[in-house]
Amino acid sequence: MGIEAKRVMKRRNACSCSMPGVWRAVSYVEGAVVIFHSPRACAHVARRMDINSYYRNLTTALGECRLKTAPLLSTDLEENEAVFGGENRLRRAIRFAAEKYQPKAVFIANSCVSGVIGDDTEAVAAEMEEELGLPVTAVSAHGFLDGEYYAGYLDAARALVDRFMQPAARRREGTIALLGDCG
Numbered sequence: 001m002g003i004e005a006k007r008v009m010k011r012r013n014a015c016s017c018s019m020p021g022v023w024r025a026v027s028y029v030e031g032a033v034v035i036f037h038s039p040r041a042c043a044h045v046a047r048r049m050d051i052n053s054y055y056r057n058l059t060t061a062l063g064e065c066r067l068k069t070a071p072l073l074s075t076d077l078e079e080n081e082a083v084f085g086g087e088n089r090l091r092r093a094i095r096f097a098a099e100k101y102q103p104k105a106v107f108i109a110n111s112c113v114s115g116v117i118g119d120d121t122e123a124v125a126a127e128m129e130e131e132l133g134l135p136v137t138a139v140s141a142h143g144f145l146d147g148e149y150y151a152g153y154l155d156a157a158r159a160l161v162d163r164f165m166q167p168a169a170r171r172r173e174g175t176i177a178l179l180g181d182c183g
Contacts, residue, residue, distance in 0.1 A: 018143055
């Protein structure tokens, strides 16, 4: 039995952002919407990843790509919010997502900007969850400030497991469930 290495671990930290990792972790979750609490340019990076992944899936599935990615929105933080805070923009983005997409869940990916200015996205998520009656989860990673791509991916995956997985009602003898990155 061979082992396939997906990435090489190095002693130094990689130089990548955690936000695309958050989006990638929930990008194929049916009914999910992802909001980047960030300037517009940050969402552009993940959208480029989405297009590349979609075409790769399309060619792999022999022309029958049935996977649809979760909508990706951005709060489009600007200079004013970088000084005075962007929580109101986040509230508006969550309300917009709920109205336009009728999602089953909303996930918030934090950027460096929201981390530096100290927006309390977890409090906003709890407030909006109560107001809208749908799960709203803020992932803890903040762009380049808290790790890299895989930090965002793992934080979002943990949030999915903690919020939505339940023990099986009936266990089947001799079976296991594997969770992981499908690359």
